[in-house]
Amino acid sequence: MSAFKILVTSCRKHGMTRKEAQDYFYEVHGSLAQSPDPNANLAKYTQLHFFDTASYSEKGNDRNDWDLGGELYFESEEQLARVYQSSWVREKVSPDNLNFSDTNSTRLRMARDTVIFKNEDIVDSPSTRDKAPILALYFVEPSGSQVSTDKLVDGFADILKLGTTDEIWALYVNTPFELSAKASILFKSQPFDELIFSIYLKRPQSIPAFRKAQKDFEDKFAHSICLEKCQTALGSRVVIYNNEK
Secondary structure (H helix, E strand, C coil), rough: CEEEEEEEEEECCCCCCCHHHHHHHHHHHHHHEEEECCCCHCEEEEEEEEEEEEEECHHHCCCCCEEEEEEECEEEEEEEEEEHHHHHHHHHHHHHHCCEEEEEEEEEEEEEEEEEECCCCCCCCCCHHHCCCCCEEEECCCCCCCCHHHHHHHHHHHHHHHHHHHCCCECCCCCECCCHHHHHCCCCCCCCCCCCEEECCCCCCHHHHHHHHHHHHHHHHCCCHHHCCCCEEEEEEEEEEECCC
């Protein structure tokens, strides 16, 4: 299993429809993701194709109607350095981002997958868009009250289990991961203090049950979270390749 990942969220390039951006992301950028040099590849690479988002904020700066995302998995900081310093990434992959995404909206969060519960194992073999599982990213901003983040995580997990047992594959939390001082010089990620849940849904028809669980959680912990900063992104999670050992 990989040591950490970069969680990416972004909006599509101005002038492109969501479908145009996602088609390019999958068909063109996805084909560039794997270098001819195996030493310059990630441990695992997934693409997130969001088809819907939800936010309580009425302020444009606080809303993120994402279209695209990804997970770049690494087994070590040495692999991170090797990949990002490779000519393939510098000359092929990085410049291509400008062809489909609004780089000003792109967020890079260094994180580690933490399993909260699994009803069934997530299959992480390469998949196509039409067969990819549904993933919900749920961003929760704690209000700084006396309720700990651990209690918020446990509270959401308990509510999710109550009403969605047959609809959920698994619940993960994206735990912040801090690079060493040396690695931080090479790669600048954006720190985050919000809780970011990854909920793997069994089918599109599972979304209403998940949304109801969200509502129940937000009602129960209304005084412990900043509701106007909570956001949801729903999409497919496509595994482009997996070289994890």
